[in-house]
Amino acid sequence: MSNRFNKAALLAGTIMAGAMVATPAYAQENTDGADADDGFIVVTGSRIQRRNVDSPAPVAVVDSEEFELSGTVNVENVVNTLPQVVPGTTSFSNNPGNGTATLNLRGLGSQRTLVLVNGRRWMSYDTAQIVDLNTIPSFLLDSVDVVTGGASAVYGSDALAGVVNFRLKDVDGIEMGGQYSITERGDAARYEVHGAIGTSFDDGRGSATVYAEYYNRDSLFQGDRAFSNFALGGETDGDQQYQFGSSTLPNGVLRYLGGANGNTGLPAGTEFGPAGASGFGTGVVFDNTPGDFRQRAGDLYNYAPVNYLQLPQERYLMGGYADYEFSDGHEFYTEVSFVNNRVAQELAATPVTGNFNIDLATQLQFLVPSDQQQLLDIDAAETAQNALDGVADDPGVVNFFVQRRTIEASRRNSLDERSAFRVLGGVRGAINDNLNYDAYYMFARTRNSNIQAGNISRSAFQAGLDGTATPINIFGLNTLTPAMFQQIAIQAQNSDISSMQVASASINGFLGNLGMGGDDVGFAVGAEYRKVASQFIPDTALSSGDVIGFNAGLPTEGSYDVRELFAELNIPILGPDAGVEKLDVTAAARYSDYSLDAVGGVWTYAGGIEFAPVPDITLRAQYQRAVRAPNVGELFGGRAIGFPPATDPCNLGTGAALTATCVASGVPANEVGQGNIQPNGQIPATFGGFAGLGEETSDSYTFGVVLEPQFVPGLVITADYFNISIDDSISVFGGGLNNALDLCFNQVQDINDPICAPFAPGTGARSPGGAITTANNPLILAANIANQEVSGIDLQVNYGTTIPFSLLTDSGEQQLNLSFLGTWTEKSNFTPVQGFATVNECAGRFGTTCGEPTPKYKWTSRATFVDGPLTTSFRWRHLSGVRDDNDGVDYSQFNGVERINAYDLLDISFSFEVNENLTIAMGVDNVFDTLPQTPSFDAAGNVTTTSNGTLLGDNQEQANTYPSTYNVLGRDFFVSANVKF
Template identity: 55%
Template sequence: MKTHLKKAALISATSLTAAAALVSTNAYAQTGPAEASEPSGEIIVTGSRIARRNVESAAPVAVVDSEEFALSGAVNVESVINTLPQVIPGTTSFSNNPGGGVATLNLRGLGSARTMVLVNGRRWMFYDTQQIVDLNTIPSFLIESVDVVTGGASAVYGSDALAGVVNFRLKDVQGLEMGAQYGVTSRGDGQRLTANFAFGGEFADGRGHATVYGEYYDRKDVFAGARKFSEDVNWDDYEGNIIPGGSATTPQGRFTSVLPTSSDDPTAQLCPTGNIFCSPGAFYETPGSSRPRTASDLYNYGPVNYLMVPQERYLMGGYADYEFSDGHTAYAEVSYVNNRVANELAATPVTGTFNIDVATASQFISAADAAAMNQLDTDGDGLVRMSVTRRTTEVGARNSLDERNAFRVLLGARGEITSNINYDAYYMFARTRNSNIQTGNVSRSAFQAGLDGTGTDINIYGPGTLTQDMVDAISITAQNTEISTLQVASGVISGSLFNTGMSRDDVGFAIGAEYRRVSSEFIPDTALSSGDVIGFNAGNPTAGAYDVKELFAELRVPLVTDTPGVYRLELTGAARYSDYSLGAVGGVWAYAGGIEYAPIPDVTLRGQYQRAVRAPNVEELFGGLAQGFPGATDPCSSRQPADNRTDVVRDLCIATGVPSSAVFTAAVQPNSQIQGLFGGNPNLQEETSDSWTAGVVVTPTFFPGFTATLDWYKIEVDGAIGDYGGGLSNTLNLCYNVFQDINNEYCQAILGTRNANGIMDGENVPSILAANTGGLKVQGLDFELSYITSLGGGLISEDARISFNFLGNYTIDNIYIPVASNPEEQYQCAGAFGNLACGTPTPKWKWTSRLSFIDGPLTTSLRWRHVGAVTDDDDTTDYAVERLGAYDQFDLTFSADVTENFSLTAGVNNLFDKQPPTMGDNQQQTNTWPGVYDVLGRDFFISGRMTF
């Protein structure tokens, strides 16, 4: 088995508690407004639909209490969730390129599409054709707790739950609550302001309760140029050094004849010797006057990119329930979010092959250059064909503004059928509409017309040469729309059946049915869909929908309690049959079985097996072709390490379209990003996963206040849906460095995608469509230690307490298999990162711990966050930074109950101003991996909350 090992693994950690109210165990759960306690005092634990008296479950459930959001100064949900041990950061507020203006959740590093997000135990609204939830739409100030169930949960909740489920429980409000918070970095930027309110109470003589809420949030941008580590673009020189880099597409412009400089064909028309436009081409350092382009002629695009993207959000909604008849309650939930987030990149880099009218160009360039250009006119028509790269800084930065309007409405009823059997049924409709406005784009057709004399003449021969009239002639604004809807109709009957005679609890059951319909469409304007836009990625329309009808059942069997050697023994089982309208999926089963055994009250052993499924989403099935520019290394360029520049690779490069004289030179793929076309595949089949968990919970009676848990997990996903070949970078690697056969399917995917100079550019690029790849495997250990005890008298009160919590994860395996037909070719991403296969750093060790001192109304809390070391995932490339060391960050918070109705919290995150690790070509963006490592530096916040 060929395994690319890189010393890596998955870990995560979170801080749960800071006071007595924060103590939790991995099986702790609270009830929210839509999951109210049963009359008997039973509760619903996330991961099951069966009410129970205790909070234990066969599946490990990690819980984040509401106080963690307050103590960490978190306004957006992502700020706390990304510190959980089970989570690898997805898209965050520091995601600019790639970006999208959202915050996503990625359990176990298995991908956001494999993580189900619930609010009050029910599906939440998603934001795009990938059917992923934007955490920005969840009101963090109303969160009572967050339950995280890892491992497949499709048997209970349906598709999308291969990695697990995260359930946000919102609290019922009594009276009026008002809060505000302000945050700013130690550099005086990145200001964040939020204000929120919620009021609620009983009505109709206590038969009903309602909560209404609203929030405004404003986050200012931070540019990469505002931080030392990101003010320049880093490159590798492949001699072990990081050097200043940038884009080969500069404001000065580069013009290179497409005529070859050498050829094996004696009849070929060669570029004239000594002509300035022959490779490496003419570079216009000053307007109209050229010199030969050199490798150091680069544009530093780094400082004008966002480091933290701006956001403005309005959020409002409410939920209520009313007992309209004895034992029967109607309930409703309504929410609306208006969310505006922008991404900003450096000015548009125009690249491609264009026809240039010599007479038009002559008015802007020197006589010598005009003569050299005329020499290239081999057919005498006055036109020459050239490869042009020009950064249009005169047009301004590229800005993409996403404004999402999302709403969700839910109506339901629950109640008693008999004294021990209940029902719960609801209908939910959610719709998200995203309006995307792109500025800073350039029209390819207008640009071409400005060069060949058929439109407004444009002067691109030097920096700052485009006049306002020229800018107006080539600029184009793109407006695009995305609409996504989700409908759910669900009903369940649950309760108790009988008692085995040996247990204090009855056998519990749940049986139900569910119907879901999902639909999404992406509607680009004609400029974007036609490919005429240069700047942001062009894409074709996407539209699709499907529905699914499901039947599900659960059974909980308490076998024995309170007997010698068996304090509690319990079995659980669940199954779900899903019938999809998708022909390639059809009918599928998900099922689960678990056991809990407590020999004594102090110790509980638990284990579970689950088979889960995930049907492909609309984007994966019906996504139209769209441009993408992923980070990738072309094995035929000078970026290929010397050890891999073999004769076999050379011959493959020539066979796939690279001129023999250009192989392994800087002329091939000068940029660190390579363009490709990406899209959906209607023939995709469902993913399946098998997950196993086993653990122990220890709550020693002789050591009050202490809890320890240890859980092992293993998840294997077969037929994982992803980009063909594992993405463009890995497809290139598979062709040139692994299979090394021109007839192999991965080399065939590259064949015909290079231009005359061997470059994959705007007219010749690979198509990388969605496919059922080999699979994913993760395995690791979750562990938690928590302790709270009274210290007696403190500085303020007579009953001071100390609270400690440590939550961490050790990842044994995080394996990616890109090719289903070749499972031996796999990547070990535990303890790894990189652009080849693993992506976001997935450390073996990750934890968060919190130590709090509670002295009456005053709480002092210190949090320690640790991200373990990771190593680059690409064995074929020697990067200047192959290893990112362990990263530790400390946060300090003070909280005080000033009066009975007013509390004040102030804190500093990243207390010691820890800087992120930086690297060259194997970065994600801004010379690091933002979201994993702190990029703002020391950050202050202060918040206040009043209740009436």
């Protein structure tokens, strides 16, 4: 085989540009195996084989030992600790959540992070074409490379924020192992077992690795932790934080919002309910003082305890990879993987809300006499008024806003079972001493089956109230008999099918040098074809909208393909013979022709430079233009209702311009600012795709320095500035419902402006009473409308040395390795509408607009002592403080949280090599048991605790905090064993 083709080098891991020292975590690998006379390597972010690990693009690396020392099995738990990553969907994402684990580089969105395995695309799981990290075998990871900035010129679409490449290792012999984790409280258990066999055959011409893994994770409920046992809120409405819960009550209520002409003599807000229930049975009218909803605090339903805090999971994973040299210098290679993953979500019993027709003849029997008479009076008043106005009337039927939580169903449960497989076959080899080729075809397919229990049929519920079916009694606790519940219950299910095909061929090699002391010029050229297809298939209940509980939606189906040509150059200009260490220039370009009319043909390109005047210092810089084509969901997504947290400015706002805009959108003038038109913190809206979407375009540049001072052997310091800007970013119109409401009613304040289009008259965005309801809500479609920008500095420090102390070796020395990987985020901006004055500045912030906390400073550091067979390691994780993104409200005045304080976690782990075959590891994560503070309440239900900075109310994600960012398990123990033969 030609010495230009080196399989082991092609799979070499833990590469860090400019690095020359190995450390056990976040390592910059040494150059062993990258000798210019022996072989070549391929760094993540390029297709060109190189003689060294240097690259103009900064590459952060997590090596395999970090997974072992951190006691993690799921990839997400290590990757989310990287400073470059803002947590996406995780094992703590219940509502919202979808049973997956995703990677969100730089906080720009999981759909803008390209995930590779061994340098090639991995399988996606839904119409958004995002990779589920649960499908990657963590026990086989050799390293994880994180490349900052757009990389479309090298890899194609999706790499706007950067690339994350998971490198799998070859196994030689038999490797088996397992791990068990459990919290100090004896819950949230997780265990995993795995095995792999690797061997060579046919006198070394071929090699193969096969593997299998089983993983199981127990559920943990929010009620199992004191900080999350009560749903908290209130401060957004200008009230003290208190036991908030939901106004959808287990004992049922009719809320009268006024007759067809608003002229019945009763104020809006009059409620009727069962005898004996607090606040009901007397036709009492609420105190409708703006912001004062706590009058019903004693009646609010605490939905928190029965929601999952940690989602249960069961995973079967198996696969293999092999290669065979079928001719001298030419080999066939293949990869096969299969994953079956089951993850459940658990929510409180279904809350039924909305307007329903009530047949008084059948429903009066369930109410106390005082309510019965008042309801009859309302019916008579409406009948008389309708006769005067010539409006059709249905005697004995009155329309009410109904609230009833069907606790007879216990809980809502959603079970996702994803089966995914990926097959790849290719050939590679040497054309001559200077040229190599590589060609492969890959097919991946994921099918998800989602089964939902605990849903309610809206039509059956209505029939039980309007006299067209057996009457149901919604008034009082547990008043729905088993027969009544079966009459209104409905099970729903849907499925997703996603597939990807990739055919790629490339040639790379060397063209000789420029004669100025530099190495040979390297190049790569090639072509690629990709096709993505996906569909979402809801059942009749979900597609028709006749379901309450989980969100209804229409089917989605679509596909597109792209044909691409690409090229790269690596031009070493100067070398040691020219009096400098090196001067290299790189360039890359790709032309992509999409089958989408709105995208068509697009160019991406990149250029970089490295200059090392002396061996101790390397300067580097790179510019990249990248694109992302819209995914299937964004293009063809069927319209589906959602319930995002949002604030309707017309509910509590004041001012002439706001009032005029609200009235123009359909809110009665006397209801603006009165607190009656938003009964819940979640507002319904209908979302969907748009087939006319074009591509997103990003410009990113990085420049930095690598310091390897020869007077401090073993020290490597890298610092890189990054800036990524995305134009025509695809987003739901206005950047989401909450942003759209704010832009229209608080800023533009003109219902005829395009920004206000979703709320304009005639769109059905509001009910006759002005509220946004399930039946009347705005349509929010995807659009190329936003802009995103992130910038900051990545700093990495690695130092390895020996210390003159040892307990277990004869040398009297042990190895000390120190590593630090940190990010300062200068900007994390989101502009909902390009060219609009509103810019959401999210660096150092969190909340309903910015979402997941984005600390300005985030770092992970580790100190590791290697004393012969014993490795002792300490990890320190730090997040700087963040403040709420709503500058108009100081939540601390309402005993809420205006600022989440700086956050630190300490982890300790030990690893011991019993012999050359057996290694045992154990450790403790979150040594100091750092958790959000447990709330205390006064007699009125107000929170009296002064929060430690992570206990949130209305501005939480879930569980009174952001559980993917802040630890919710507490002190956590693990033990593992690994056997090799």
